[in-house]
Amino acid sequence: MSEKRIIKYYEAIREAHAESLSQDPSVYVIGLGVPSPTGIFGTTKGLVDEFGDDRVLDMPASEGGMTGVALGSAIAGERPVMVHMRVDFAVLSMETLVNQAAKWHYMYGGKMRAPLTIRMIIGRGWGQGPQHSQSLQAWFAHVPGLKVVMPATASDAKGMLMAAVEDDAPVIVFEHRWLYGISGEVPEGRHVTSLEGAKVMRSGKDVTLAGFSYMSLENMRAAEMLADLGIDAEVIDMRSLTPIDTTTVVNSVQKTGRLIVADTAHTEFGATAEVVASVVEQGFEALKKPPVRVGLPYVPTPTTPALADLYYPRAIDIARAALKLSDNDQTIEDTPPVTPWRDVPDPSFTGPY
Amino acid sequence: MTSPSTLENGFPSANTRLALYRDMLRVRLVEEEIIKRYGEQEMRCPTHICIGQEAAPAGVSTHLRREDEVYSAHRSHGHYLSKGASLKGMIAELYGRETGCALGMGGSQHLIDLDAGFMGSAPILASTISVGVGSAWTAKRRGHDKVIVIYFGDGATEEGAFHEAANFAGVNKLPVVFVCENNLYSVHTPLEIRQPNRKISELAGMHGVRGLIGDGNDVDAVWRLAEVAIQDARNGNGPSLIELATYRWKEHCGPNEDQNLGYRSDEEMAEWVEKCPLARYEKILVEENQLSEAIITKFHLEIAQEIDEAFDFAKSSAYPKPEMLSRFVYPEMRESS
Ligand SMILES: Cc1ncc(C[n+]2csc(CCOP(=O)(O)OP(=O)(O)O)c2C)c(N)n1
């Protein structure tokens, strides 16, 4: 059993679906393109052959109404998983999620439950542009009654999705498209990881790099750059927005005194602000410097790669921020991109998606 | 409501037919050039090719004036070009250059050319339908003599926003023409598992919108239906929806074929290729002596040159400068520290 089983993030999601479908007959997976031959970037590919078209379903292009249908079926005893290829399409279902699903358990005095899981994919790169790449997780986290999680590893991709399906709350799982190709150790069979709690990915003593989703990866890269310069960064993967685990971050800052928080979204009114505010409230004395937030500039996503390349913060930006925060005047040379533009996760990606 | 006789049997004049043919040919050749060059990886944006669906925008646009407005969605190249919008602006937009029709901000999914009355395209399904209706409402309130045409696919009619917009257009008798290109699929999902067995055009009547239906690969038929719908809109007789049966030849998004995926049969594809709007029309016009080999060659040469110029223009244009990143956002950005 000591043999490590390494699979990709997208394969881990597929496994979570397959496992949930086989362990609980009330689970179904629905969404535009779910049973399609390409299967939501491979995450639902072939499931329809295994589990049948009454459990792995396509749907009309009616995100708003269909979310209500899923909610109704959840109330009636099923455990739906709805998939949106882009967060930007899921906003058509805001009414149902915000007014209904989030409150169903509460507003009927705990008599009803809505065990609904919604996967939303954050796009990035190859000119996804203003309407195919938004990171709107903070919108949902602002609404009491929803659990909002952002798995950043292959293990959590499976473990948190399975946990979401088993959970009685409506859970929104945000997946970043650029995580799909990363690999990690993932157990076979039922694998559930907690929907709450941040995780220390790398321990260090000089600066705390907390991050959400794909930015946890950039934080790890930044930590490597910093290690070369003698700075020992602690990297914390936040994992979920609600509930948010600021204790782990405060504990880290007690040690390092310096905090950088990175998110895939705009910093304004976002999850980074929540983390910073909590650390200031709970661990103010430990801070040696004002915390730094890393996120998207407060503008929509430009389509042209010439501007998109400037739009997304990278590991080097985080590392440089950490240097500055450490009053360290060493410099880091940027490496030229291996592709003509930095708008692809790796060179094998040749568009359009 | 009485229908003008053209609905049954009218044909465009010989000159109009040549223009329709040339228009479809131009869209086809532009799309083919995009396909040819997409692999060079310089058009770095999601791009939805409209080959096989050229008849709809050609047949509709011949009835439109410059000040008439067009709104579209993700598969908009034909709608844009047939309305007379700038080819150079479109190609430069796909190349992400500062000379693009949206200055590189939008790419293929966000085309615009206000001078040509192409008001914008956006890929969120059905979203531009109500926006176009809003423009039609304003035209009516202000007494502007213009017609608004809104293109979308069969998939978009499943969104609530479509029905809400159609209802409002119907109750207010707005000067709008909804053009639904029914190509039988939403990405890989066939129509029959998404909608019951009735025509999309039949939805229109319930919203107080006149429903019309026809062969979207027969440009004469499109021309006839569009004439009726656009006349009605112009004369204050209210909105119409034209459902046009057609078919997408390429993959949903991108330059390739996708028969390998197996979601549609080779027989089905072959049937529709047989019904190619361009080849079919060329044959008819040649048979009826309205089009000669010489003119066909001339059109090809002219269009090829125009396309070359557009690609040269795009590729020699500069990328947007860094300060453009935050140029057009509210609230206006201050100098950053
Ligand atoms: C609200 C929303 N949901 C899903 C999508 C993803 N999507 C883009 S195009 C498309 C298919 C639309 O089909 P149709 O309207 O028939 O147009 P076609 O592509 O066939 O031209 C889908 C599902 C989207 N853009 N917007």
Ligand SMILES: [Mg+2]
């Ligand atoms: Mg379609």
